Amino acid sequence: MNALVTRRRWLAVLLALGCALGGAVALSACGDGGPAASESEGEVAGEGSDPDPAVDVSGTTLRVLAGSEVQDMQPILDDAEEELGITVELTYAGTLDGTEAVMAGDADCDATWFPSNAYMSLFDQKAALVSQETSIMRTPVVLGVRAERAAELGWDDKSPTWAEVVDAAASGAFSYGMSSPVSSNSGFSALVELATALSGTGAAITADDVTAVAADLSRFAQGQKLTSGSSGWLMEAYDKDSSAVDGVFNYESLVLQDPGLVEVIPQDGVITADYPLTLFAGRGEKVEAAYRALVDYLRRDDVQRRIADETFRRTDATTADDAVAAFEIPFPNRLETVRALLSSWVSDVRKPANMVFQIDTSGSMEGERLDALKAALVSLTDTGADGTTSLLTFQPRETVHFVEFGSEIKSEKDLEVAADGDLSDVRAYVEGLRTAGNTAIYGTLQRSLELAAQSRSDDNVTSVVLFSDGENTDYPGIAEFSSWYEATPEVQGIPVYAILFGEASRAEMEQLTQLTGGRVFDAENGDLTAAFKEIRGYL
Structure with a gap:
């Protein structure tokens, strides 16, 4: 071993x-x-x-x-x-x-x-x-808790029930990171574990059970401080700043690789991949x-x-020495239940996203590139899409700030998605985008981060999405921006997610996202729609 x-x-x-x-x-x-x-x-x-x-x-x-x-x-x-x-x-x-x-x-x-x-x-x-x-x-989906926090909560010696985890999250005693249930199997499994345990039926949850546990799911969501579109990046973000949250819901195989985490298996059970x-x-x-x-x-x-x-996964070679038995929670047995659970989480339960989209409409975006950008952004308004794709659209309670730029900021637009999910204002704004100018990435990004900081709160998940098809052409550059960022504490902790497209500099985008705690999404193959939808799992 x-x-x-x-x-x-x-x-x-x-x-x-x-x-x-x-x-x-x-x-x-x-x-x-x-x-x-x-x-x-x-x-x-x-x-x-x-x-x-x-x-x-x-x-x-x-x-x-x-x-x-x-x-x-x-x-x-x-x-x-x-x-x-x-x-x-x-x-x-x-x-x-x-x-x-x-x-x-x-x-x-x-x-x-x-x-x-x-x-x-x-x-x-x-x-x-x-x-x-x-x-x-x-490998089961479990909870990894920082060792000192696990000891304070008493979870290192006695595993909590899921209800006790919810109480700790709602009271502020426990904060956590979890990947998106729409985009990641570990996040989805954790949500099913939680909802099934809270239903108290001992059986696979139904759509009616989803409605019954919605209030407790909302209490649970109050403790989420870190989100991700993938299990691996969730651990990378946690490792970069392990003090940001008390623990993470993730695969046991990933939790075991962090010596600072104690594995906690809720008494009510788990789901195994x-x-x-x-x-x-x-x-x-x-x-x-x-x-x-x-x-x-x-x-x-x-x-x-x-x-x-x-x-660190279990195989036929894994021994049962010191094994701890745990109940295997049943998976929902109807497609409508899965979709009801995910829809409830995205629309009503989780903390709403507070997003700034910084959009490059410089002269180099003329033609097919602008058409592709518009199509990608409009895809995030397609509430009639099939399956889980519809859950990647902008959702009720979310706030979208658009910052359009070229040589300078051309326009700003703040849009809050209404309860009925009407996204016609977003579509109208996107269709009105026009190309002109150079590419002032970092000067505009300072403004984007300031906007995000103004609307950031404990009740939302705030981030900036940067799209540009070229290298920065105007002052400030990446060095000056980095100095500004380090000297501006109010914008720190807001991740910048950058889309790599066209002639954008991979090295600079990676440097930027490393600085801000975000990540780069590769659209060099030209598929902007896929890149924007992937990003939605992180917002």
């Missing part, structure tokens, strides 16, 4: 991973094939699915749509590729939106590797469209054989040991 794990209290959850996490589904249109009659359809790899020795898999590419959480598996996959002679081509998406992309036929892949297939299992296409699935590793590698039907003989070869490799005893040691 890795030395860090042996130094810590290794809390193992004995989990019943039955119907809640066992299902999987895929869409026939994912890739270029559809469901085809096959002996392996519906089969779980590892049960009579030994690779056919007659099939040569060398040179075969397995295209996998995966959760970003499995990026830490790349060294192991590199070794698998070398040994097996295959290529594992990973592209990344959030569990919910990735699942929905597959269901809509918008994902070009042979397989998925999300933290869980629980959401997939709610779609009717499941039985016909999945060929094989195999759990590779496991079991990382099922899932093959779609009709992929062809060579792809199916490559999938089975990869599964066999990852399930091999020595590789299971390596996964446990390197990623």
Whole structure:
């Protein structure tokens, strides 16, 4: 066992991973094939699915749509590729939106590797469209609390109930970070854990239960001080300033890697990610054989040991010594319940976002670039979008400040989203954007941060989104801005999220986001709409 794990209290959850996490589904249109009659359809790899020795898999590419959480598996996959002679081509998406992309036929892949297939299992296409699935590793979503705070709360010796966590958050005794339930499986799982425990039914929650627990969810949301669109970035933000919050809701495998955190498993239970590698039907003989070869490799005893040691996840090599039993909370069994829970969280429960969008409409944005920018911003007003995409639009109670700039600030517009969700004013403003001038990024950013600071409070989540297609052309530059920032405490702690597009300087954007606690979103491929929607998970 890795030395860090042996130094810590290794809390193992004995989990019943039955119907809640066992299902999987895929869409026939994912890739270029559809469901085809096959002996392996519906089969779980590892049960009579030994690779056919007659099939040569060398040179075969397995295209996998995966959760970003499995990026830490790349060294192991590199070794698998070398040994097996295959290529594992990973592209990344959030569990919910990735699942929905597959269901809509918008994902070009042979397989998925999300933290869980629980959401997939709610779609009717499941039985016909999945060929094989195999759990590779496991990790529950838990609470990591700073050691000194855990001792003060008494949670280091006795795990609290979820209701006690809510009380601590509502009273100000406990602050936390959590990733967006819309964008991240860990945040979504934590929300399901909480709502199910608070319902008190001992069963999977229903849409009626969501309504019943809404008030307590709002009390819980009062304690959130740090948000993120991904589990990994949440830990990066916490590590950068661990004093900002008392703890984080995240995967156990990430919590265990921070020696300053105590793992806390609420008494009411948890939800476990079991990382099922899932093959779609009709992929062809060579792809199916490559999938089975990869599964066999990852399930091999020595590789299971390596996964446990390197990623801190549970595998078949994990021992049950000092195990602490915990109840496995059931996943919702209806799609309408999941959507009701997410809609309630985004629209009514969580702290509303207070956003400043700094928008470059300099002369270089003329033509296709301006059209792409307008389309991306208008997509955030599309309340009629399908599935979780509709939850990435601007929501009731949120405030949007637009700062349009070129050589100087051209216009400012403050818009508060009404209770009815009417976003016509946002669309009208966006459609009126026109190009002219140079690119005064940092002088405008000073104004954007000042605006954000004026409206920042404990009751909202404040941030700045910077979009520019070029390098700064006017005074001040990044050096002068950095000096101003360090000397202006009232704007510190407001993250700046920068979109990398066109000729924007990656080095400067990374320097800027490192300074302000934000991050860079890459739209160099030209897909601004995807970049803006990804950012919404952080706001």
